[in-house]
Amino acid sequence: MAGKILLVDDEEGIRSVLGISLSDMGYEVHTAENGETALRVFHDQRPQIVLADIKMPGMDGIDLLRKLKAENPDTEVILITGHGDMDLAIKSLKYEATDFITKPIEDRELESALEKARQRIKLRQQWRSYTENLEDMVRRKTDRINAAAEGDENTENGRFRRLFEELPGYVAVIGGDYRITEVNKALKCDFGIDDPGGIACYELFRGLDEPCDSCPVTRSFAEGGPCQEELKFTPDGGGRTCHMFAWTTPLQDETGEVSRVMIMMTDISPLLDLKDHLASLGLMVGSVSHGIKGLLTGLDGGVYMLNSGFSRDDPEEISEGLKTVKTMSDRIKNMVLDILYYAREMEMDKQPADIAAFVRETAKVVAARARESGVELIREVDKSLENSRITIDAEQLRVAIVNILENALDACAEDRGKASHCIDFRAFSENGGVCFDISDTGPGMDAETRENIFKLFYSSKRSRGTGIGLFITRKIVTQHNGTIEVESTPGRGTRFRIRIPYGQQGAV
Template structure:
């Protein structure tokens, strides 16, 4: 298909000569006798090439060039000028004219100017095609990277889950063996020990399943207007027997001046339960050198926040490397006793509350975890 070119000149003789020359060169020629007519034809046809005189009545060629470039920056415009008007022709190059030729117009000069213009059009098309292909390639590569990251995350999750389940099944197998020995020997002590091992590991499995459901499920907190001290009291009463069992002193320190606040009581209960369980376990760690193991669970009034919770222990503590990993899925410092989900779930719950969680720890001195919940209003009731 022949390429369109818009020819603009107020002199009829020049229009006819150039029309013949351009048609013979294989162009489909659109003709205008002034700039106003040229703009109308250009908007209707959008030719890639324009050949225009500079000196014309009314709107001159420079103004026409500017308007065409505003409409279509990629259109190539060649200017025609007389010998005495070289400064104007050079000025046109500042406004992104492709080239200029002088009157009288020689076929060779016109051919060279048109060749340059066509080369520029070809280069722009190649660049556009390359850019589009590059964008498509980037999009495909990005999708592959996202998919690879997704598969890696799934692989890590499955590996961590398999390890956690392996630990639990090991505990179940051990409990089964002790229970069988107790039955075989008619030893009540062995029976109780074996059965307690089985129950403990079944509870671990149940809690791990609940943690996984909580982690994978996108949910809005079930906001209720609550006493901020209530989850502290509930967790304290629930964990007190567990702490005594391992010789850990569990203390509670409540701020009686706290006002009722909007939060999800079940989620905050779960979070504090995870933190207190970890704190007690840290005190019973073999690397803990304290003679008197202690965990303090407290609520505090903090400026700018609805409530601050702190869980502090004087257990084994953590180094910087471990501190950087504690909120990662399936990372546990407890060996076979942990699943590596507790702190991850806690952080997710606090994030869902738009809250704040901070870990402070030092090896051999203990760990403190701080949770802050923002002030919310009654509009959350409908969520």
């Protein structure tokens, strides 16, 4: 038996079909038609895995996820989404969802998500077993540590003191008043203390005046058993934030009372970063696959029109088909370039570049398409920048600006409410750097779109966009120590403003 699983969906047909598949996989399946019922079943059955639809009446999948994680952080929750629910899918990962699968659900995709959940459960059990063994060893030796603060390293106490000092991660022994009595070398070094001197753990780790709300030390004192928690610390006094996995174990005195608690912590920030990257990669594959499918459908339509035009000797249909093929090919090319720029680690190769030439060559990339679309492209470089240079990675910064210009062309082409359209691409000096200003007369954006355009996989173009381009644009600008701003009003066009500092060599 693979264990218990709770299936939550408001559609009876889906519960029935998925329930059969899950039973065939060896699971003991429990079902619920909504979030409220799911919570009751969860309390009764305590399944390790929950499979829930993300959109349900009343309590949706996100709310259910948050409640389940608050009650038992170890619960593995897999959410079922539709193709239009990418924003919700990203949000679910922020709330520690194990994975998401899209409708219609394929057995291979379902099994992959369940395998991920099983592996997480297995790794957690192995880690717990390992930690409990370490706790047992430390519990037997802790009294000897305190009795041999300066013990000879050749004695048993001295050797154990050295072992305690060299343990990886952070280890501390805390009394009932939350005062620290023992710390290992890593904790001393990273938190900048020579001697804990009875400092409270919440003061040292969090800079607080009282115990933390979610404190595994408090729970170990109260429950008399080991506890675990994910915590955020600032070991360098407020700079970088470390995500720590903390495990506590109670230490008993000779009467059997819990007099101290040992806490062991390890930095899991790199694992969380990797998790976020892999989650983003999974989202990208789903988003891009859906986008390419739409583009290929459009390409097929253009090829069909070409074949039909040639067979009937219809120049107008041939011209329309050729235009469709060219448009779809350009979009596929741009999508592939976006994916390549996103997938690889972008290393800057900054060199002095002539500003006027950079603007001229960048405008050339979209000039032909602007002419075909009937959009006037105005290019202007302020006279103060003539013969001036700026230290940039010209290739990558050009990609960033072309992404904006291409979006401006798309917006103008779709705006049928105006007789003509114009894109104004200007460069001028401002506050110790160069400002690249791009404005269009397109339909503009509403507040929600303005707020989300730089988010990964957000696209207002539906199937014609991947939601990668402007994310990459902001990343490139940031790597140039620059800033990017957007102003837009529905019906009145959009303006992007990129500011890039001249660089260490300054303007030449």
